Amino acid sequence: EAGVTQSPTHLIKTRGQQATLRCSPISGHTSVYWYQQALGLGLQFLLWYDEGEERNRGNFPPRFSGRQFPNYSSELNVNALELEDSALYLCASSIGRTLNTGELFFGEGSRLTVL
Amino acid sequence: AQSVTQLDSHVSVSEGTPVLLRCNYSSSYSPSLFWYVQHPNKGLQLLLKYTSAATLVKGINGFEAEFKKSETSFHLTKPSAHMSDAAEYFCVVSYRQGGKLIFGQGTELSVKP
Numbered sequence A: 001e002a003g004v005t006q007s008p009t010h011l012i013k014t015r016g017q018q019a020t021l022r023c024s025p026i027s028g029h030t031s032v033y034w035y036q037q038a039l040g041l042g043l044q045f046l047l048w049y050d051e052g053e054e055r056n057r058g059n060f061p062p063r064f065s066g067r068q069f070p071n072y073s074s075e076l077n078v079n080a081l082e083l084e085d086s087a088l089y090l091c092a093s094s095i096g097r098t099l100n101t102g103e104l105f106f107g108e109g110s111r112l113t114v115l
Numbered sequence B: 001a002q003s004v005t006q007l008d009s010h011v012s013v014s015e016g017t018p019v020l021l022r023c024n025y026s027s028s029y030s031p032s033l034f035w036y037v038q039h040p041n042k043g044l045q046l047l048l049k050y051t052s053a054a055t056l057v058k059g060i061n062g063f064e065a066e067f068k069k070s071e072t073s074f075h076l077t078k079p080s081a082h083m084s085d086a087a088e089y090f091c092v093v094s095y096r097q098g099g100k101l102i103f104g105q106g107t108e109l110s111v112k113p
Helices: none
Strands: A005-007 A010-013 A019-024 A031-038 A042-050 A053-057 A064-068 A074-078 A087-094 A110-114 B003-006 B010-014 B019-021 B023-026 B032-038 B044-050 B056-058 B064-068 B073-078 B087-094 B101-103 B107-112
Touching (some): A005 A087, A010 A019, A019 A087, A019 A110, A031 A074, A042 A064, A042 A074, A042 B101, A053 A064, A074 A087, B010 B019, B019 B107, B023 B032, B023 B087, B032 B064, B032 B073, B044 B064, B044 B073, B073 B087
Parallel strands (some): A010 A110, B010 B107
Antiparallel strands (some): A019 A074, A031 A042, A031 A087, A064 A074, A087 A110, B003 B023, B019 B073, B023 B073, B032 B044, B032 B087, B056 B064, B087 B101, B087 B107
C-alpha cells in the first residue's frame, strides 16, 4: 500500500513568488494535515482538511492557504514568499477526524528554499 | 491549554546502554499522547501512543513509554540502544476533535559505537 506522497521533494523560489506543494494521502484516508518544520522552530501546525473542507488552521498568515480535492489529495499554497518560509513542509493523513486513537501517517516532506 | 515539553534537546548514549527521553505535558483534560521518530531526511513515524488504556505502552523497535498522571510525564525508554535508533524524537499531545497535534521541540538521540 502506498504511503503519503508529497511533491515536489525540493523547491527553490525567490522572495515574493508563490509556491505550491502537493500531497496525496493514503488510500481511504479522508483527513489531510500540513505542518511546517522550520529550523529551530520545531513542527508547527498549519492546516487540517477533512472531506474537502478546512477544519482548523494554525497561527499562520492568510498567505498560507490550501485546499482538498474530491479525491482527498491536497495542495498547500504559499503566496508572497518570505525568507523565513524556508522549511520542510510535511503532509500527513489519517482515517477520519479524531486524533484520540488514530495516528498520523506522514510523508517525507517538501523542502522549500526561499532565496 | 495543552503543551508539551521535552526536557533534553540532545541525548547521547553508547550502543547497548539504556535510552531515556523525557517528556512532560500539560493538559486541562485527559490527553492522548504520542511519540514520533524522524530519521534524517525522512517523514515522521509513530513509535507508540497512549489513549487512556494501559499506562505502560509498548511501541515498535523495543521502545516503551509510561504515562504518569501525577507527574504529568510520558518518558520514552528503551533497554538497549542500537545504532539505528539515532534520530530525532518528538513527544506529541493531541487536541480532541481539533485536528491539531502539539509537538514538543524534539530530542536528538545520538548513539555512539
